[in-house]
Amino acid sequence: MIEQQYIDLFEQYRSELDRYSSEAMNSYRDAAFETFKNIGFPTSQNEDYKHSNIARAFDADLGLNLRNIPIPVNPYDAFKCDVPNLSTNLYFLINDRYYDKNQHPEFLPEGVFVGSLQVFSVNYPEQFEKYYAKIADYSDNGVVAYNTMFAQDGFVVYVPKNVSVDKPLQLINILRGGVDLNVNRRILIIAEENAHVKLLVCDHTVDDVNFVVTQVTEIFADVSAQVDMYELEENSVKVTRLNNLFSEQKEKSNVVTSGITLHNGYTRNNYRYRILGEHAEAHAGGLAICDKSQHIDNFAFLDHSVPNCTSNELFKTVLQDKSTGVFCGKILVERDAQKTQAYQTNRNLCASEDARMYSKPQLEIYADDVKCSHGLTTGHLDDEALFYMRARGIDKEEARLLLMVAFTRDVVDLIRIETLQERLVNLIDKRFRGELMRCGNCNVCK
Numbered sequence: 001m002i003e004q005q006y007i008d009l010f011e012q013y014r015s016e017l018d019r020y021s022s023e024a025m026n027s028y029r030d031a032a033f034e035t036f037k038n039i040g041f042p043t044s045q046n047e048d049y050k051h052s053n054i055a056r057a058f059d060a061d062l063g064l065n066l067r068n069i070p071i072p073v074n075p076y077d078a079f080k081c082d083v084p085n086l087s088t089n090l091y092f093l094i095n096d097r098y099y100d101k102n103q104h105p106e107f108l109p110e111g112v113f114v115g116s117l118q119v120f121s122v123n124y125p126e127q128f129e130k131y132y133a134k135i136a137d138y139s140d141n142g143v144v145a146y147n148t149m150f151a152q153d154g155f156v157v158y159v160p161k162n163v164s165v166d167k168p169l170q171l172i173n174i175l176r177g178g179v180d181l182n183v184n185r186r187i188l189i190i191a192e193e194n195a196h197v198k199l200l201v202c203d204h205t206v207d208d209v210n211f212v213v214t215q216v217t218e219i220f221a222d223v224s225a226q227v228d229m230y231e232l233e234e235n236s237v238k239v240t241r242l243n244n245l246f247s248e249q250k251e252k253s254n255v256v257t258s259g260i261t262l263h264n265g266y267t268r269n270n271y272r273y274r275i276l277g278e279h280a281e282a283h284a285g286g287l288a289i290c291d292k293s294q295h296i297d298n299f300a301f302l303d304h305s306v307p308n309c310t311s312n313e314l315f316k317t318v319l320q321d322k323s324t325g326v327f328c329g330k331i332l333v334e335r336d337a338q339k340t341q342a343y344q345t346n347r348n349l350c351a352s353e354d355a356r357m358y359s360k361p362q363l364e365i366y367a368d369d370v371k372c373s374h375g376l377t378t379g380h381l382d383d384e385a386l387f388y389m390r391a392r393g394i395d396k397e398e399a400r401l402l403l404m405v406a407f408t409r410d411v412v413d414l415i416r417i418e419t420l421q422e423r424l425v426n427l428i429d430k431r432f433r434g435e436l437m438r439c440g441n442c443n444v445c446k
Contacts, residue, residue: 002059003040003142007033010149013066020068021152024121028133032148041142051326051358052268052297054143057212057240062182064150068097073176073206075099088170088200089114095175095183097153109163117154117186127158131190135246135274136216143242143270147184147214154186159195161222168198168417175203175239180210187217191225191253198228198417205236217245221253223277228256228416232424237265237294244270251277251306258285258414260424262431264294271300278308286315287411289431290323297326304337313344316411318404319355330362331372338367344374349407351381351400401432 010017010033018026041055042048065071075092089106091114092099098116113120121128138145155171175183191197205211221227235241241264247255259269273282288296302311317325331342348357361374381403389399405428412424 001040002055003036006058006146007037009064016066017150017152020066022118022121024125024128024132025118025152029149032138032145035138036142036145036149039140039142039145041146048299048328049268051324052295054242054268057242057266058182060180060210060212062210062212063177063179064182065095065097066150066152068152071095071097071176073174075172075174088168091115091155091169091171093155093171093173093185095177095181096151096185098155106167109165111160111163112165113156113158114169115156117156117188118152120156120158120188124158127190131218131220132188134218135220135248136218136244137246137272141244141270143214144216144244147186147216147244150182150184151186151216154188156188156190157197157199158190159192159197161192162194164196165198168200170200170202173201173203175205175207175211175213175235177207177209177211181212183211183213185213185215187215189217189219189227189229191221191227193222194224195222196226199230200417200420201229201231203231203233203235203241205239208236209238211235211239213239213241215241215243217243219245219247219255219257221247221249221255221280223250224252225250226254230257230415230417230420231259233259233261233267234263235265236263237292239264240266242268242270245272247271247273247282249273249275249277249280249282252279253277254281256283256285256414256416258411259287259298260411261288261290261296262427264288264290264296266295268297269299271298273300273302273311275302275304275309275311276306278306280309282309282311283414284311284313285411285414287317287408288325289318289408289428290325291320292323293321294323296324298328299326300329302331302342304331304333304340304342306336307338307340309337310341311343314411314414315346316408317348317357318351318407319349319357320351322352322354324355325357326359327357328360328362329374330364331374333363333365333367333370333372335366338369340367340370340372342370342372346374346376347407348378349381349404350378351404401429404432405429
């Protein structure tokens with residue numbers, strides 16, 4: 001049994017886990033451990049993981065840095081942001097630990113906390129207890145239970161009532177290790193009533209070893225709060241990334257999330273959204289570009305439980321060579337959720353004969369006064385459009401590239417940071433041309 005080695009590891013090194021974390025985080029480990037022992041990792045026998053064998057990633061000799069041994073990397077040397085005019089407050093996670101040697105600490109509005117999850121649990125115990133591990137449900141998710149067992153630090157954004165963080169925040173996740181490594185990250189975003197914040201999260205790989213990354217993100221948007229979270233994955237082909245994002249919204253809140261995968265190895269994104277207050281809006285976007293034998297699996301579940309709310313899901317995948325893509329989306333409109341407007345769109349482009357896409361959009365509606373729809377298309381490049389462009393002097397390969405870039409544009413347009421939109425268009429163009437081999441912003445990879 002694959003899980004047994006991690007059960008033994010947890011029991012053997014529990015004191016080490018506790019010593020290098022905080023008392024508040026440690027208090028959640030036992031319950032998660034009991035769940036993990038009962039359900040283990042998800043397998044392809046589970047309908048939601050039919051095309052993604054998650055358990056196989058852990059059937060390997062992986063190291064865990066349970067004693068917080070310093071990682072020899074200066075993130076300011078390894079990473080230089082090349083998004084022109086993108087002014088952000090910059091923070092780092094090295095593997096799964098917060099980098100506390102910020103060279104240029106930025107001014108933040110009074111009461112805002114951005115930094116280590118460990119430190120937050122000590123300095124803000126009431127807020128930590130109220131929000132941490134509250135919506136990251138692991139009752140049927142062994143990866144989330146596993147992450148809760150082993151996570152020792154993470155990154156938190158806390159914005160109190162009526163406060164706006166005008167300057168976007170940027171978190172850089174850097175994977176670094178001399179041996180094959182298991183990394184377990186936590187991200188917690190708390191926006192209290194009428195608070196506004198935008199966060200860009202970028203994933204980068206430094207070393208040419210295998211990484212298995214579990215990441216659990218919890219987003220809380222209180223009344224009239226606005227939260228934007230954009231994830232940009234630019235990992236190496238040796239990274240398995242198992243990402244679980246949970247979002248919970250109250251009335252009149254507005255949450256935008258978008259996951260952009262420009263380079264990866266094996267990725268599973270598990271998105272779960274709950275709308276709990278009237279007149280709330282949720283917008284979920286996803287874009288993946290894969291080639292070689294890369295794999296991307298986007299699973300999205302959105303629960304409308306109250307009336308007068310709006311949601312919009314737009315996920316697109318471009319597959320080349322022998323890559324595979326999966327999309328499974330479900331919108332649930334509960335009986336009391338009248339006047340719901342919910343839209344789900346999945347568009348996929350197979351740019352080679354050997355690429356494979358599996359898609360399963362779903363609507364489950366129990367209210368009778370709603371506007372809901374879902375749409376799915378999977379196909380090849382439009383021959384007529386190619387002919388039209390070639391007739392105007394554009395060679396075949398350039399026409400293909402232009403059409404693929406255009407195909408991705410409406411997902412990019414969901415992002416509410418204009419300079420990031422512009423840079424993404426450039427990075428996507430470079431990716432299709434083979435110029436973005438591993439990442440766009442990391443000096444090590446250039």
